[in-house]
Amino acid sequence: MADQLPALALASVAAFGLALMSAVAGFGGGVLLLPVFTALFGLRMAVPMLTLTQVASNASRTWLNHRELHGRLTAWFALGAVPFAVAGGLLLAHAPLGALKRLLGVFLIAVVVWRRRRPRPRRPAGPAFAAVGAASGLGSALLGSVGPLTAPFFLAYGLTRAAYIGTEAAAALTMHVAKIAAYGAGDLLTSQVLLFGAALTPATLAGAWVGKKVVGRISDRTFVMLVEAGLVVAGVLFLLGR
Template identity: 80%
Template sequence: MLSGDIGTVAIASVAAFLLAVLSAVAGFGGGVLLLPVFTALFGFRVAVPILTLTQISSNVARMWLNRRELRWPLIGWFAAGAVPFAVAGGLLLAHAPLGVLKRGLGVFLIGVVAWRRWSRTPRKPPDRAFSAVGAASGLGSALLGSVGPLTAPFFLAYGLTRAAYVGTEAAGAVTLHLSKVAAYGAGDLLTSRVLFFGAALTPATLAGAWVGRKIVGRISDRVFVVLVEGGLVVAGALFILGA
């Protein structure tokens, strides 16, 4: 390992830890905010596979820490849509134009928060609707690295909060990230450098998930929802600005 790689691992590990804590508290956000950091360090088309590897470890940890609150029917429906579309998006990554898609997603996320504020009692989506949520999330995540905020409004509308929300969202994310890894491998994007950094950053993401789980147990449902909605607005603004 070169000295430059040591410095890069140190910077990326600090960012991965802090944003894994955020993900463990809000159920998402770490990937969206890590992507600009990793892009600056590695370049976009290398950053996305590295980010995916770190997200697998982070989501597995969040899933395990909240395993007693998982909603398995939702996870199954989500995976049914996420897996095939994540594979398709992973194969398209090397050639897809991404700018318009990112800005459109940003507008959608901010619009969802505005809609939730205006409609205080949004209708609870049926379980099978999560196959469509999974499909959109799988495709977008494979192309953009992370679209965790895209799923948040639907899990919130279903009535999930805190441990049930964080764990169920993480379990669904594991299915799509594993599918993305398979597609990136088929597209020759899993280089030795990508695998090295993915492994090197895993301890930081696991530690962040553990710390975040401790924080979640200390906040109320109302504060939790406010944190998630605030994260949606920040993520939307980053997408619109092209971060």
């Protein structure tokens, strides 16, 4: 444990900063945090660790914005997300690590391409979020976070600021809890993962709280450009690595 303290300290700083980002924009924190955790702890350990921090981050954002969240939309999302998150979580324990890293690299770069080229989706009906949840649950369980790909659907539904951040966080929370159950069944929740996840929780909660205080005070365009640059760099590193 002592030899991991520098890595844990660095991970705490990253968790705080990226939880703050998520609280401000509703996406970006988790998908950028995964490359950091992977570099520090390895991919198989990084994904369940990230999930533990995401539970804390999304629970705090849900509570901070609970007056504005849409319960029915969250329920439709969970209907698809929970079973597919469990399936993906069970697959992670047996997925080949090299192929998974390359898939993650492609995914991170695809996120940027998708955000740049996607057509603006029409306003989806509530039941459509079951399909969005299913795709999100499977992808998140294997790749850590797919928030940037699901965000356009919540925005197209007409949610803004607190309603968007709270509803997206509540929907993601159902998925992450299901993932934890699956990781536990697949023996991925080791004592070290649980300990590190608990140690990173205070930094995550603090970042979400600070982010809530600064919502709307930074340029959305600047934030998105920084997130996208980070995603491309991380994606290339995963593709070039072994």
